[in-house]
Amino acid sequence: MDNIAVYADPKSPVAEAYRSIRTSIQFANIDQTIKTIVVTSAKAGEGKTTVAANIAASLSLLGSKVAAIDCDFRKPSVHKMFGISNKKGITDLLLSHAENEYEGYIRKIPGSDIDIITAGQIPSNPAEILSSKSMKGLLGVLRRDYDYVVIDTPPVGIVTDASIISTYTDGTILVCSSGYVEVDMARKAKRTLENVNARILGIVLNNFIGEHNKDNYYYYE
Numbered sequence: 123m124d125n126i127a128v129y130a131d132p133k134s135p136v137a138e139a140y141r142s143i144r145t146s147i148q149f150a151n152i153d154q155t156i157k158t159i160v161v162t163s164a165k166a167g168e169g170k171t172t173v174a175a176n177i178a179a180s181l182s183l184l185g186s187k188v189a190a191i192d193c194d195f196r197k198p199s200v201h202k203m204f205g206i207s208n209k210k211g212i213t214d215l216l217l218s219h220a221e222n223e224y225e226g227y228i229r230k231i232p233g234s235d236i237d238i239i240t241a242g243q244i245p246s247n248p249a250e251i252l253s254s255k256s257m258k259g260l261l262g263v264l265r266r267d268y269d270y271v272v273i274d275t276p277p278v279g280i281v282t283d284a285s286i287i288s289t290y291t292d293g294t295i296l297v298c299s300s301g302y303v304e305v306d307m308a309r310k311a312k313r314t315l316e317n318v319n320a321r322i323l324g325i326v327l328n329n330f331i332g333e334h335n336k337d338n339y340y341y342y343e
Contacts, residue, residue, distance in 0.1 A: 125172050125203060128179045129233065137176075143295075143326065144180040147270075150293065150323055158261055158271045158291040159323070162284035164311035165277045166197070168299035169328045175203045177295070178272040182235040186269040189228075191239045193287060194276045195248035198241035204231050211242025212260070216251065221260040237268070248276075252286045261291065279311040288320035295323050300330040 127136040150156050161174035171194070178190040191212060192200035201208040206229050215227045229238045245251055264271045273291065278284035288294045294315055298308045315322055 126175050126179050128176055128183060140176045140180045143177055143324075144184070146324060147177075147181070147293075154292070154321075156292045156323070157265050157269065158273065158293075160273045160275055160284060160288045160291050160294040160320075161297065162275045162278045162288075162294065162311075162315075163297040163299070164279035164303045164307045166280065168277070168297050168303055170277070170297040171199045171203055171274050173295070173297050173326050173328065174272050174274040175200065178236050178270070179234065181270045181272070187237075187267075188235070189237045189239065189264055189268045189271045191264070191271060191273050192241040193252060193273050193283070195241055195245055195251065195283070196276050196281065198244070200238065200274050201240040204229075204234070204238055206231060206238065206240065208240045208242065211240035212257075213242040213245050213251065215239070215242070216254070216256045216260065219256065221256060221263055224260065224263065249282050249286060252283050257287075258290055261287075277311075278314050279307050285314050285318045285320065288315060289318050292321065293323040294320045295326060297326045297328050299328045302329065 124130050127134055128140050131137055147156060161170050163170040175190060178188050182188040190200060192198045193212065195213065198208060210227060215224055224239065227239050229240065251257055261271065273287065275284040275287060296311060
């Protein structure tokens with residue numbers, strides 16, 4: 123879990139930045155309950171899965187009950203982040219119509235308190251699955267049973283998946299990689315989320331080298 127800074131290097135500036143994101147999420151909870159959180163990006167390669175995993179880890183370190191789930195049915199990578207199998211996951215759970223029996227699909231790893239549900243087999247109709255009653259039902263059950271559910275999704279600037287799931291979740295975080303994503307594409311991604319009335323909790327500027335700290339991450343609302 124070397125990419126999960128809050129575990130691998132908890133005193134680093136990167137880990138501290140994730141703790142700042144965690145604090146911002148907690149403050150967002152004052153006006154409205156924030157339990158289901160979508161993490162997306164404008165395009166591929168911006169580090170959204172790394173950000174999602176670190177946010178989930180940061181929240182769990184406070185004693186919160188956290189689930190990290192992979193809803194990137196096009197290029198799933200949460201299992202790679204945690205070094206676990208993707209043989210059985212969300213798509214398999216939904217195909218078996220066992221939303222209320224999700225416990226059998228949870229994976230745990232040593233050194234982490236996060237419950238992980240991987241994507242499972244890659245379907246031919248990702249957008250339809252994300253908009254299905256079964257998917258909404260699964261998130262409803264997880265929302266009931268967990269303090270936070272962190273959801274990794276495909277880039278919103280490329281496919282509709284993230285904008286679909288953001289319509290029935292509590293908040294969305296947009297990851298933008300400094301020096302990599304074009305400004306116009308980042309703005310388009312933000313507009314796409316706004317057009318479906320997604321609640322944008324903030325933007326993570328990833329891979330930004332600050333004046334004092336290298337490889338830092340910043341969060342703002």
